[in-house]
Amino acid sequence: MMPTPPTTGLHRMALTAVLTLCATLNGVTLVWMLAKQPHINADFLGFWAYPRFSPLLEIYNPDAMMRFQQALYPGFKSYYPFTYPPDFLLATPWLRDLSYTTAKTVWTLAGLTAFTAAGLGLFKGRTVPVLALLASPAALLTLVLGQTSFFAGALLLGGLALLRERPVLAGIAFGLLTLKPQMGLLLPLLLLARCEWRTIAAAVLTAGALVMLSCALLPPELWRLWVQSLPQIQRDYFSGGANLNVMITPAANLRHLGASPALAIAVQTICGLGAAGAVVTTARRTEYGLAVAVLLTATLLAQPHAYAYDAVILPAALALGWRANCPAWLKVLGGIVYLAPLAMLSPLASWCLYAPPLALLLAGLTALALKAPRGANSPA
Template sequence: MPEKSKYEIGRETMKADSHWLNRERLIFYPRIFLLLLLAIGLKLFLRSKNTVDLSGQPFGYDFITFWGASHLALTGHAQDAYSIPLLFKAEQLAQPASKIAYPWYYPPSFHLVVLPLALLPYIAAYWTFILSTLGGYLLVLRRIIHGNIAMWCLAAFSGLWMNFFHGQNGFLTAAIAAAALLSVERRPVLAGVLIGLLAIKPHLAILFPVALLAIGAWRTLITAAVAAITFMAIGTVTLGTAVLKAFFASLGYARLFLENESLAWRKMPSVFAFLRLLEMPVTWAYVVHCIVAAVAVIAVWQVWRHCRNRNLRGAALMTATFLVSPYVFDYDLAWLAFPIAWLALDGLRTGWLRGEREVLVAVWLLPLLMSPIAGALKFQIGPLVLCSLLWMTYRRAAAAPMTGTTTDEGHADQIGTFA
């Protein structure tokens, strides 16, 4: 009698046992968490005065750096965005009551993206940026999932709300990365252009060359390199070479702030932050982080090299990105909506293994719970949850068929049939 595959075992387990994460709970729980997140937002609003809270943080507090950098560029001083005192003066033009200075470490390419924002008043610019990037984010997600239950789960996903509250670019980078992954097979040139655009945050694009080399996608890889260089060159020509020099100089300050906790480790789901919260010396924290990053890179290579399942390939790359870069934040976890969706579809198609649904729930809750837990216990759970998600993806990829591709996009309400 032939040995059963993991997928067959998973299917039998799913049929034999009633799982706690059933359709009724998937209808009920997201609504509860959405109410909780809306209550948090209302509390922040009520505690603010003229859109600045009691601690001096403005509404959409990270977005104020985008507006300030835009103002400096529009007035012919783009390079001043990399000087915290000069940028703070520009930020106070947007919100005079703001008391906290926020730094700017972005390359000229992203400076080009935010360039028009200061043409609008601060609040109008915030809503324009957030809603337009959210629209792109949802548009790409709709290529993967739809249906009422799936949309409720997405609406209550705390990674979405963390990016919303921060006023950050997580929607933009996630949409670009996921759209590139969806385009690699059928539209390799478009995929390359999108990967090149992701160089607005280079540390989030670092695994794409690994994946493309694994499948021999040279056309996409070359297009991505040309697009990234071109986009950077356009930004440099538009804003001046001083901006490029200031960007490279700012990277040293970013590293210093990362190492000494000027950047809050409790909000950073990286292995480095996990180890620094445990008071490991900087050098050893980097060493261990690099070891974990190397394992993540190997996992991505193996999945892309040996598995033809597009959903698992995308989930592996987007998850491993957070284990490779030490410089990631809770708002970047808006990316995780895509691995959750891809793995949920794969689980519904092939059956579930023990503990997989619990991992997806933990990932869904991670952006909301990570910072409070780290603040209370001095323990960063982010890397543990992300490693579990990557292992789940790798295990599924190892058991997946070696030939053929999957096109599980648009599975309506299947996300509501876990049990």
């Protein structure tokens, strides 16, 4: 057996230390939340309110939602607009029957369970990559805020885990991911490039079934109202009302620096096209694990609206790249991007730009993928 190179041993020690510290922080936070159930300004306030809102045709009206939530939560001075497509409401009616405390507990544990299962499926039961997923600062934000990232991440990672052996089940997962459509923005490119026709068919049928079911159970007019609400969401996004400091997209970073909306949109479009090109280029020219790593990283760079908690999927990309003879500089860059959400919540938030290192990471992973042997089938 060849001795382990010193640099490799050092990298493993650093990885172990980072994961241990992050896992401890996340574990303590989870126990504290479940024990104390603090009433903080968490995004879950919005998810708990949405299925209680009435009249339903006003759900995309920001003023109506603000009045409703401030009446529902005494002392609450902000509000959480409903920005999801109408079929998202099909997944939340059970929240009406539970108190806030019980609902938040069930929501958190269900999301963690689904996300863990998806990670174990993608990495074939290997525990270190799954620990990296659960210990990430992005996962910590998801825990604290009660966001949907664990559920969306579970559908995305779970579908990618199933794609080659259970293509129909993968398509069902991807179809359900349309409940948060921006997380699957580049998936069609990967599926088309790999000619995954059964998965594409299952995804289209699942998404169509969700739309038809929502039209049967909810006012169909909601779909028109949702589309009409998107420009207002964009205006709020660029005005800074969408917490630009914790957004990770190129457009958000540029607006945070004072760039004009026109420049932000132009750069976001260029980055999106570049990310799409990376996915298409690597989808069939490299082994599956690296193609997935490129897709996950590109997804975060390409989508126009993404927050730090959406980066829960990024550790999967880093773990897949780490096993592919990844150069030291790319590992260091991956570590910086992995830990970046912590800085975004610190006094350094105004100086923290997530998109530039993310773009460099995508470029590095793409180059790594194109150097890998073609036709390899290892998932990792």
